[in-house]
Amino acid sequence: MTESKTLRQLPAQWVTPENFQDYGQVIFPASDGEPDPNNEAQLNLENGTPRLYIMRLDCRGRKFHQIARHVECTQCLGAREGKDWFIAVAPPSQGDRPDLDRLMAFRIPGDCFIKLEMGTWHAGPYFDWDAMDFYNLELTDTNIVDFGTYNFKTQDNLEFEIVLS
Numbered sequence: 001m002t003e004s005k006t007l008r009q010l011p012a013q014w015v016t017p018e019n020f021q022d023y024g025q026v027i028f029p030a031s032d033g034e035p036d037p038n039n040e041a042q043l044n045l046e047n048g049t050p051r052l053y054i055m056r057l058d059c060r061g062r063k064f065h066q067i068a069r070h071v072e073c074t075q076c077l078g079a080r081e082g083k084d085w086f087i088a089v090a091p092p093s094q095g096d097r098p099d100l101d102r103l104m105a106f107r108i109p110g111d112c113f114i115k116l117e118m119g120t121w122h123a124g125p126y127f128d129w130d131a132m133d134f135y136n137l138e139l140t141d142t143n144i145v146d147f148g149t150y151n152f153k154t155q156d157n158l159e160f161e162i163v164l165s
Helices: 152-156
Strands: 006-014 024-027 050-058 066-069 075-079 085-090 104-108 113-116 121-126 131-139 148-151 158-164
Touching (some): 066 152, 075 121, 085 158
Antiparallel strands (some): 075 131
């Protein structure tokens, strides 16, 4: 007999610079002119060649059992069409396991970007639309040489679902 996995609901809260600071930065639109370091992504792309591309994703629902991280670079994500979306994150950690107690889900407005700190665990982006396009800034080989994962299903018999809070 196969043991069924436990489904945990992860309430999504609207992202703010304050509630996202353990995971990265939130970059909102700002008037051109005076630089504002609090509203500009502090990037680390020195370990390779940066690439900016538009990533098209089909809707996969809001359930997940795997989470990934990149320890060699920061990563930026933003919706191209102004639609809201979701991401689950855990802060950078020592070892190969995310901190379950600090796993959070955020709802990201379609008019901003997020920057993930080096090593931030992330699952998503997730959304309710049929498909979405995302701007993605990372290194050209990030998903080949800098892609660590953790599988909650095989390790902890868990699956998560991002829900509206």
